Amino acid sequence: MSVKEYDYLIVGAGLFGSVFAHEMTKLNKKCLVIDKRNHLGGNVYCEEKEGINIHKYGAHIFHTNDQRIWDYVNQFATFNNYINSPMSLSKGKLYNLPFNMNTFYQLWGTRTPEEAKAVIDEQVAKYGTKSPQNLEEQALSLVGKDIYETFIKEYTEKQWGKKATDLPAFIIKRLPVRYTFNNNYFNDRYQGIPIGGYNVIINGLLDGVDTKTGVDFFESRSELEALANNVVYTGKIDEFFEYKYGKLExxxxxxxxxxxxxxxxxxxxxxxxxxxxxxxxxxxxxxxxxxxxxxxxxxxxxxxxxWDQGKEAYYPINNDRNQEIYKRYKEESLKLNHIIFGGRLAEYRYYDMHQIIASSLAQVKEILGLSSNRG
Structure with missing residues (x-):
């Protein structure tokens, strides 16, 4: 059996693949990271124009309660003290988010938590239902009519391209309501933006790692797989298996x-x-x-x-049909000992950045555990 050039071929240069490559390189494993885009970094990539770091694939705000993950990213970048405090424009008026005492004052003129809670409780009692059958009923049962119609209904319908009454209730598991004057969107202890953008972190992670951009794994699959003993795959799981059980949405x-x-x-x-x-x-x-x-x-x-094949896949549609299809692909993936599936697309789930990093570190730990057990 011929010795292969790399221990790991890593398909996708986003956070999952970059963290994995960094950790394995520290352990003297040879990694090759490829990406079909013309840059590294996946969706956290920043493009500099006019001296401004543009979040090319949507806003990315790092936040976590996990000090281990916070310490990990701070190895590669200095974070500023940015706090995410979004505004919301509805019917010509600006409101603070998340739903808090500022929002309630802007909506109703209420000044105390007791007054705001009384309005919400009254509306929930009037418009809510014990067994919500769709997203609209779920939202009304959680926060009442005013908050739903001002902030949730039209925004959600745009986001999903469907009427709120046609969307499943589980999309909104909870709606955080704060009875304080606090506009910080996240509850996490640590939060910020890396100074100089996320490319600083990716470049740090991939320092000393072989990388190739503009490479489509599926166009040269057999040649690329022949380069390494193992493959870390972070792309769409249904594409890896040639859509044999159908396409995920x-x-x-x-x-x-x-x-x-x-x-x-x-x-x-x-x-x-x-x-x-x-x-x-x-x-x-x-x-x-x-x-x-x-x-x-x-x-x-x-x-x-x-979404269609020519567009970026951002949010999995985790309804029963798609979950059933994913389950079949997941079962297939478990049969492949030398292929590791990780990240948002390979696991068909939405991840925040800190969760992706934690997932990649856990995968490395699991591999080390398996190899030490065998040894």
Missing amino acids: YRSLRFENELHEIENYQGNAVVNYNDTEYPFTRIIEHKHFEFGKQSKTIITKEYPEA
Whole structure:
């Protein structure tokens, strides 16, 4: 049996693949990371224009409660103290998010938690139901009519391309309501943006690792697999198995960037546009992630779209049909000893960044455990 050039071929240069490559390289394993895009970093890739780091594939705000993960990313970048405090435009008025005492004052003029809670409880009692059958009924049962119609209904219908009454209730498991004047969207202890953008982290992770961009795994599959003893695959799991059990479904996004010859377009990094009169769901103003003082600004309008093969797959549609298909692919994947499936697309689930990193580290630990047990 011939000795192969690499211990691991890693398909996909996003966070999962980059963390895996970094950890295995530290253990003197030889890795090759490939990506079909013309850059490394997957969806956290930042594109620099006018001195501004643009989050090319949507806003990425790092947040975690896990000190181990926070310490891990801080090896590669210094994080600023950005706090995500989005605004929401609805029916011509701006509101604070997440739903908190500022939001309730803007909606109803309530000044105390007791007053706000009384309004919500009254509306839940009036419009809610014991056994919600769809997303609309679920939301009404959690927060009542005003919050649902002002912030949830039209935004969600744009996001999923369906009426709220046609969406399953499980999409909204809970809606956090805060009876404090706190506009910090996340509850996590650690939060921020890497100074210089996420490329700083990816470059740190992949320092000393062989990488190739613009390489489509499926166009040269047999040649690429022949290079390594093992494959780490982070792409779509149904594509890996040539769609033998059917295609999994996703929602996609389209981003439109605009350069404005002004210093400040909207005064905030994230503003949601709830009303259906706007075809986009939010506008991101990237410079605010890093407190930029540039004379110009770049904004991105985010348009949810139906997904097809030519588009990026962003959000898995985790309904019963898709979960059943995924389950069959998952069973197939477990039969392959030398292929590791990891990440958002390979596991058909939505991950935050800290979860992806934790998942990749856990995979490395599992491999080390298996090899030491065999040894």
